[in-house]
Amino acid sequence: MTRGRLRIYLGAAPGVGKTFDMLCEAHRRRDRGTDVVVGLIETHGRPRTAALVDGLEVVPRRTVQYRGATFSEMDVDAIVARKPAVVLIDELAHTNVPEGRNEKRWQDVAELLDAGIDVLSTLNIQHLESLNDVVETITGVAQRETVPDAVVRAAEQVELVDMTPEALRRRLAHGNVYSPEKIDAALGNYFRVGNLTALRELALLWLADKVDDQLDRYRADHGITGLWETRERVVVALTGGPEGGTLIRRAARIADRMKGADLLAVHVTRSDGLTGASSAHLARQRALLEGLGNGSYHQVVGEDVPTALLDFARAENATLLVLGASRRGRLAHMLDPGIGVTTTAMSGPIDVLTVTHEQVASGRRLPRPTRGLTVRRRLAGVLVAVVLLPLLTLLLAAARTTLNLTSDALAFLVVVVAVALVGGLLPASLAAVGGSLLLDYYLVPPMHQLTIAERNNLLALLVFLAVAAMVSGVVDLAARQTSQAVRASGEAEMLSTLAGSVLRGERALPALLERVREAFGMSSVALLERATEGVRGPIPPGGESDRGGWQVVDGVGPDPCRRPEEADTVLPVGESLALALRGRPLAAADRRVLIAFAAQAAVALEQRRLAAEAAEAKPLAEVDRTRTALLAAVSHDLRSPLASASAAVANLRSDDVTLTDDERTELLALTDESLERLTRLVENLLDMSRLQAGRLSVFPGPVGLDDVIPGVLKDLEPAARGVAVQVSDDLPSAYADPALLERVLANLVANAIRFSPPDQPPLIAASALGDRIELRVVDRGPGLPREHRDQVFTPFQRLGDTDNEIGVGLGLALSRGLTEAMGGTLIPEDTPGGGLTMVVTLPAAEVPAAGERHGWNR
Secondary structure (H helix, E strand, O other), rough: OOOOOOOEEEOOOOOOOOOHHHHHHHHHHOOOOEEEEEEOOOOOOHHHHHHOOOOOEEEOOEEEOOOOEEEEEEOOOHHHHOOOOOEOOOOOOOOOOOOOOOHHHHHEEEEEEEHHEEEEEEHHHHEEEEEHOOOOHHOOOOOOOOOOOHHHHHOOOOEEOOOHHHHHHHHOOOOOOOOHHHHHHHHHHOOHHHHHHHHHHHHHHHHHHHHHHHHHHHHHOOOOOOOOOOOOOEEEOOOOOOOOHHHHHHHHHHEEEEEEEEOEEEEOOOOOOOOOOHHHHHHHHHHHHHHHEEEEEEEOOOHHHHHHHHHHHHHHOOOOEEEEOOOOHHHHHHHHHOHHHHHHHHHOOOEEEEEOOOOOOOOOOOOOOOOOHHHHHHHHHHHHHHHHHHHHHHHHHHOOOOOOHHHHHHHHHHHHHHHHHHOHHHHHHHHHHHHHHEEEEEHHOOOOOOOOOOOHHHHHHHHHHHHHHHHHHHHHHHHHHHHHHHHHHHHHHHHHHHHHHOOOOHHHHHHHHHHHHHHHOEEEEEEEOOOOOOOOOOOOOOEEEOOOOOOEEEEEOOOOOOHHOOOOOEEEEOEEEEEEEEEOOOOOHHHHHHHHHHHHHHHHHHHHHHHHHHHHHHHHHHHHHHHHHHHHHHHHHHHHHHHHHHHHHHHHHHOOOOOOOHHHHHHHHHHHHHHHHHHHHHHHHHHHHHHHHHOOOOOEEEHHHHHHHHHHHHHHHHHHHOEEEEOOOOOOOOOEEHHHHHHHHHHHHHHHHHHHOOOOOOOEEEEOOOOOOEEEEEEEOOOOOHOOHHHHHHHOOOOOOOOOOOOOOOEEEHHHHHHHHHHEEEEEEEOOOOOOEEEEEEOOOOOOHHOHHHHOOO
């Protein structure tokens, strides 16, 4: 029986139209003559969705009794017995009533697929198992119903039903998703713009990964190895030489010109894990790649470099391969065309770009041979040769009549191999020469003479020497490679430990120096910098100057070195830095990995200084901008109420003007209003200056919103008489300063009243979301363009929902500052249908139990 096909309509959130699109597809298939039935559809009271169910055959649900209640579930057996071609099953993540055959609905769907029935189903991105914790972090709502990713990835088709957050909120506000009494709570909780935007991005990224998987699977199933230019990818090949930085920068510029092309750097190493490349160069180049922000580093194994590079490029579906010009000389090119020429000839549709650099034709340095065996072991090999060779000669001389020359040579060869295993090449070579002389003198006719009478005997001795040399060479090579492998493994482990410590959140530079101290067994490690006028920026906290022209940037361990002369090992890092180690002199072989650590230390220092400079510059720039804006705004806004009050008082004091009682009362009211405006302006300026200076006194504690909101509305009488309030009785208290919270709400409500139409007064709504309290001030005014949302919180700016004639624009800026001083946030959102919603989020003084949280899980 052919297994059925699964098609899933995937959405970022409820209400995007998954069920609607699935029903439309069902009608199209029915009109084409396909046998389509409805296994289970949840309309949630949406009339347009319910209308689409009409005209389709619906399989009756089965009734389930559980704990005294009656539930209806999909009847899998009835669908299998009906045997349609296609069945519609909504909400794939649904959990069935306990005591049924399957716990989850996706398991019911698997049974139908096994029965050869095609299934159309729906799923929201928050119900994917791999994204469950991410969605909870974003929305604050735990998703109890999940589907394994493997189930969705196995679907033959996954169709994304997409909608912008703004369009979905408008659909919600128009009552197309939930009933009217649930709309405000939904908009204020789960269906916030930030939540919907994040969920939409998750859906797009997850589906993009599935599309990539499908493309790779299709190419593999059909044996397609050619290049499909679905996305630009640039691969740069690194040899481990000093030219790698030039190649990476050139490849990065090319990728940037391709508008978002992927950049991949690859280094090919031999299958034995050993390479002649400099780990220091590779470490610097990898740091450069990470600093560019758009590249990734890869290391592949291959004996043939051109083949390995092209295999990697084809596997990544790359469009361009960047190589460095050869460093080999002319003679080498005459003997072998080289990697670049060979790769270009084999590249096929992949473009190959050869980049010149300073190292072209400079030649390659041969790596220094490393000693695979210790001196003690070589001496042991010599001792074995000195003992065994004479002893063997005596034994073979005594058995001269029973053994021939071939047996004698094989016996000596065994001794040479034994010496090679113990002491390596040099003792084995000495044993081979010594053994051949003893063999010739004592066992080859004529006896006791270093001459050979027969050519066969000469050939046997030569073969003996050749075999002994080859065996001893192989043993020595294996020992050296084993030593290199052990060292490479140790270096990799140290670098991995370093990376892990930084990723766990440790400060980069101290963590790196501490790893150096531990790895090399030093008592202290210090990063020194030459104290010159060219040194940028101040000495970091903890740094100390030294009279000898050096300063300690950072150090670990007791009594770190203050000058390079005090260190047991010094490694220069660039022109002005040095890594100073105290404890013991470091072997030359250990300096390779130390160079990599030193390069990372320089990068960490640069990052720390850039961060410090940015942190210092930001408040200075903010103060300067605020000072400029204040002078521009206050020149008008302080003068206006002063002029009004002064004119009113002048008229009251004038003897030339006769005023009626009503006129006198009006002038007094104008004077009082002007002075009140001036008082509020001065108070706002003082509070803003305290905020910027960090001297605002905050006394937080549990605050009930039902105590604060009435007082705010009373102070704003009579303008606030039509303001609607929606605050539930069981809303937890907020943790805030009552006086500051009252000022925040007064500013926000006054702003909303000013710009709300007369027939649509503002709304104040409050709800709990996890351990937070959200207070929303909603108006139906002209709103605020998205590009101006950051500016509206800038002091002395008047945009969108603010009056361009009254006030210096401190209200919203001060409200945000006071909110943040209490540990909360203030953000603007569009009101569905037009207007602006100001959302104040504060910590809750009481965190409700999980079952009492307000919010939506659909």
